[in-house]
Amino acid sequence: MAVEMLGYIEKTSPIHRLTGTTKLIGFLLFTTATMFTYDTRVLLVMGLVSIVLFRLSRIRFREVRFVLIFTALFVLINALAVYLFEPEQGVEIYGSRHVLLEGIGRFTVTAEQLFYLFNLILKYSVIVPIAVLFLVTTHPTEFASSLNRIGVPYKIAFAVSLALRYIPDVQADFRTIANAQEARGIAVSHGSLWQRARNSIQILLPLLFTSLERIETVSNAMDLRGFGAGRKRTWYNQKTMNQIDYVAISCIVLLTIFSFVVTFYDGNRFYNPF
Amino acid sequence: MTNAIEFQDFSFTYRSQSEPTLRQIQLTIQEGERILIVGPSGSGKSTLAQCINGLIPFSYPGTWEGQVLIKGQDARELSLFDRSLHIGTVLQDPDAQFVGLSVGEDIAFALENKQTERPEMQEIVERVARMTDVETLLHARLNDLSGGQRQRAALAGVLVEDADILLFDEPLANLDPVAGQEAMALMDRLQRETNRTLIVVEHRIEDVLVIPFDRIIVMVDGEIIADDHPDVILSNGVLQQAILREPLYVSAARWAGMTVESVDQPSRVDPFLKQFNQTDVLERLEETPQKETATATALLELEQLAFHYRQGTPVLENVTATFQKGTLTTIVGQNGAGKSTLAKVLSGYQRTTGGQILLDGTDITNQSIAERAGTIGFVLQNPNHMISKHLVQEEIRYGMQALRLSEAEENERLEQTLRRCGLYPFRNWPIQALSFGQKKRVTIASILVRRPDILILDEPTAGQDYRHYSDMMDFLEGLKEDGMTLLIITHDMHLVLEYSDQVCLVQAGRIRYAGTSFGLLNQEQLLHHAHLKQTSLFTIAEHLEVDPERFVESIITAERKEREQWL
Incomplete structure (x- = not known):
């Protein structure tokens, strides 16, 4: 089929072989570490790690291209917004001012601001691929069992995995409905932006009804098979932790400690080259 | 023998309704x-099933009068979980009821909820998978299974x-x-x-x-009107009274002037077949006039049509066919x-990757x-995929926008x-308040109003009872008589026999047969x-x-004559 976003992609790779719990812990530690730091050196190391992990997972760029490009766009818009609101934020942070271009009014271009925005973009470029990688290499039910294992109540964990499981189905519904609309001459993929936006709303109602129908059936099926009766449940798909998992967790813990130490040893989350 | 299930003076009214659904x-x-x-x-009948498995009152509340006993226990005192230990339910749509992504995982779902340990769970899953012939599919994704395999996985x-109640x-x-x-054979064996x-x-029924x-x-109108051995039910006319389709061979027997008695075992086709008498049948055949076939002109022609999602794995190949104007083709x-x-x-939802589509001789491929x-109008199988407005009128107008x-x-x-x-009386109704068959009609109307030359329908009669099935088909036949060209996708062989002027058999992406329905039935291998x-x-x-x-x-x-007497 055409673009399947964010669904689980079955492959044989070291990343796929790890248990969901390892990947979840790894993902959480990795993102926390990256969220906290603005230290360019740390971000570059993390970025390198995320590229290596991507290669290891055998996921090809074109399989996740859509999401990556989509989020890249958002990151750029975000950076632009930051600049528009605070053109001198970098100066404030780094405590020096190297003007490259005077610009118009308050919109100056300083080396500090550019460096700050570069760090900002770098940060997202590290986190987003890892999040995508986590989603496409973790089997939805394994993901649920891992959430449950780290303490999330199983009903919530299962709901999350069910939502992930239905992403491809809802996408397929969306395409069918969009086609049905276009077949009646209601443009969804061309025409003016306003028209397209307005027509897209017409897809939501049928999508809602189809999804509600799905939810009703599946929740009945779950009830009839005893879901939610016990306080705990077991998981058919849970893998046992292997050596490779412990190695992976140890590596990620070390990486996190490294990142926190480098970030905070000088009492500042920013690396200052100025 | 003990009673598995007992209904005593039981009535049920859904919370949203004023009249009882079961009386x-x-x-x-x-x-x-x-x-x-x-x-x-x-x-x-579905409401009755839900009262047994517990979806009523747990998921669909309402007023409950009288008693339901399951294994002698008052059903209201049993939780949904307790009931699931006695009663296993396979829902209508096997696709929608899968909870897991793979077969093994889905089979294990109930065991997970019972907190069975993993080694034991794996053992049970394998044993049950062997019983239902899905043991080689435990790792398969449910989307990759055939309809029959899905049903077996759901049963597992x-x-x-x-x-002990299925x-x-x-x-x-x-x-x-x-x-x-x-x-059915699997259910038979398991039982x-x-x-x-x-x-x-x-x-x-057949x-x-x-x-x-x-x-x-x-059941009719919430009441049980008959409860008896199949041979009795098939011979005492109660099915006609309920407007249900009796087995075709029983209709044939009545047509041939035979009196169907329960001692003739009408519920089993093989012994019953011996009741037919060749001379009687030949005599009756003499009385029926022969149908004449009209000639028509080609409207839609497909030449070497091909389609694939991915290079190298064709979904359609070499599809060549002709559809005559004002005819009904079943696929x-x-x-x-x-x-x-x-x-x-x-219908243009997907672009061809090869070949030509000609309409009245003009190339419309691109x-x-x-x-x-x-x-070319296309009516999808699921009406919810097409309905985007609140009222019937609005929806049909929307198509003309x-x-x-x-x-x-x-x-x-x-x-x-x-x-x-037939929707005029409902024109100001909210669509979601209509029955399934009526919704389906709204979607057909929203396409018809655009006045296409050809109408394609994906399983227009799926899941509908005899009356709604006949209503729908007679309606479509009426459209054909008005000059519409129809293509209908179906599984129902009797529909093919009764209504189609042409039947196309699609197999592995190719049209393997195109011609009369009787011609197809002669080719056993192909069937x-x-x-x-x-x-x-x-x-x-x-x-x-x-x-x-x-x-x-x-x-x-x-x-058809008999149907004219329905009101």
């Missing part, structure tokens, strides 16, 4: 019995609990004829080997009766053979979906279409590969050595 139900089902519950849509998921809600609705027969209680809710049942319960074939893809390619939709008609023209078309589709079955009428004709075409036509004519 004064008296019913006892003993352990190890095989029960078939039949009834037209809205007769309450229920069997893990060792429930309840099937319309198990045949989504299966092709051969897969349906296999599903015999383990002596479980088997309850099947279905309206396709297809279910390929295995023996102890009793048939007939048959196994699930996944490419029938729906063909429909999508024709038209956009919107342009194509002006000439892009045509930029004058207001007068728009109003005229709207009224005409509403009347043609077998396409998972289709000859109807019992055909078997009788062969048995009696009479011309099957005339025989089937005569019975269809007789059936």
Whole structure:
């Protein structure tokens, strides 16, 4: 089929072989570490790690291209917004001012601001691929069992995995409905932006009804098979932790400690080259 | 023997309704019995099933009068979970009820909820998978299975609990004829080997009766109007009273002037077949006039059509066919053979990757979906995929929006279409308040109002009872008489026999047969590969050595006469 976003992609790779719990812990530690730091050196190391992990997972760029490009766009818009609101934020942070271009009014271009925005973009470029990688290499039910294992109540964990499981189905519904609309001459993929936006709303109602129908059936099926009766449940798909998992967790813990130490040893989350 | 289920003076009213859906139900089902519950849509048969498995009152609350006992215990005192230990339910749509992504995981679902440890769980899953012949598919994704395999996987998921009552809600609705027969055979085997209680809710009586049942319960308007041995039910006229389709061979017997008695065992086709007398049948055949066939002109021509999602894995290949103006073509074939893809390619939902589509001799292959939709309308199987407005009128008007008609023209078309589709009285109704069949009509109306030359329908009669099925088909036949060209995707061989001028058999992305329906039924090899079955009428004709075409036509004519008396 055409673009399947964010669904689980079955492959044989070291990343796929790890248990969901390892990947979840790894993902959480990795993102926390990256969220906290603005230290360019740390971000570059993390970025390198995320590229290596991507290669290891055998996921090809074109399989996740859509999401990556989509989020890249958002990151750029975000950076632009930051600049528009605070053109001198970098100066404030780094405590020096190297003007490259005077610009118009308050919109100056300083080396500090550019460096700050570069760090900002770098940060997202590290986190987003890892999040995508986590989603496409973790089997939805394994993901649920891992959430449950780290303490999330199983009903919530299962709901999350069910939502992930239905992403491809809802996408397929969306395409069918969009086609049905276009077949009646209601443009969804061309025409003016306003028209397209307005027509897209017409897809939501049928999508809602189809999804509600799905939810009703599946929740009945779950009830009839005893879901939610016990306080705990077991998981058919849970893998046992292997050596490779412990190695992976140890590596990620070390990486996190490294990142926190480098970030905070000088009492500042920013690396200052100025 | 102990009673598995007992209904005593039981009535049930859904919370949102003022009238009871079930009235004064008296019913006892003993352990190890095989029960078939039949009834037209809205007769309450599904509601009865939900009262047994506990979805009522747990998911659908309402007023509960009288008593329901499950294994002697008051059902209201049992939780949904307690009931799931006694009663295993296989829901109507196997696709929608899968919770896991892989077969093994889905089978294990109930065990996970019971907190079975993993080694034991794996053992049980494997054992049950062997019972239902899915043991090689444990790692397969559910989306990659055929309809029959899905049904078996769903059944396995229920069997893990060792429930001694098995309840099937319309198990045949989504299966092709051969897969349906296999599903019934599996139920038969399971029931015999383990002596479980088997309850099947279905309206396709002939297809279910390929295995023996102890009793048939007939429901109409929330009441049980008959509860007896299948041989009695099939011979005492109660099915006609309930407007249910009796087995075709029973209709044939009545047409041939035979009196159907329960001692003739009408519930089993093989012994019953011997009751037919060749001379009687030949005599009756003489009386029926022969149908004449009209000549027509080609409207839509496909030449070497091809389609693939991914290079190297063709979904359609070399599809060449001609559809005559004002005719009805049925498209048959196994699930996944490419029938729906063909429909999508024709209606422009997907672009062809090779070949040509000619309409009235003009090449329309490269038209956009919107342009194509002006000439070829496609009615999807699930009406919810098409409905995007609140009221019936709005929905049908919405289809005309892009045509930029004058207001007068728009109003005229709207009224005409509403009347043609029998929706005029409902024009100001919210669509979600309509029945399934009516919703389906709204979607057809919203396409018809655009005045296409060709209408493609994906399983327009799926899941509908005899009356709604006939209403729909007679409506479509009426459109054909108005000059519309119709393409209908279906699994129902009797529909093919009764209504089609041409039948196309799609198999592995190619059209393997195009011609008359009787021509197709003569090719057993082809039928077998396409998972289709000859109807019992055909078997009788062969048995009696009479011309099957005339025989089937005569019975269809007789059936139609009978239908005219419905009101």
